[in-house]
Amino acid sequence: MRNKYDQAQAQDMPIVERVLEVAEHHGVPMAQVALAWHWAKGVTAPIVGCSKPERVDDVIAALGVQLTEDDIAHIEEPYTAHELVGPLSRPGEKALAGTLAPTLKETTRN
Known part of the structure; x- marks a missing residue:
């Protein structure tokens, strides 16, 4: 979160x-x-x-x-649009477009 x-x-x-x-x-x-x-x-x-x-x-x-x-x-007046944020994909899958955090599998590749 x-x-x-x-x-x-x-x-x-x-x-x-x-x-x-x-x-x-x-x-x-x-x-x-x-x-x-x-x-x-x-x-x-x-x-x-x-x-x-x-x-x-x-x-x-x-x-x-x-x-x-x-x-x-x-x-x-001070409003600016947020970056698109979506749910993370299931473990082992590529994160959905617009998500901010990579999935666990993506972070272990680096």
């Missing part, structure tokens, strides 16, 4: 910081801003983690968060 996601941390942090700024401006948790952004972009059924009752409360409360066009532009 680190190979797959941690490499994009520096790329993602400016967006996370922008979400925090917008959340503080609206006086709501970041999760509510993230959900409100999804809905503003036309995602009608974002996948949410509901491991705790508070998560469900955040989803319901997020319905009341109205992001402005300026909020959305502020969040999206």
Whole structure:
């Protein structure tokens, strides 16, 4: 997982910081801003983690968060596309196109 996601941390942090700024401006948790952004972009059924009752409360409360066009532009401004990352192939097979890490067999050839 680190190979797959941690490499994009520096790329993602400016967006996370922008979400925090917008959340503080609206006086709501970041999760509510993230959900409100999804809905503003036309995602009608974002996948949410509901491991705790508070998560469900955040989803319901997020319905009341109205992001402005300026909020959305502020969040999206630092965005750059990630390198394509896909699942690794089965052991002994060549990695699928777009994966970042070579399979074990490929690393032992070097």
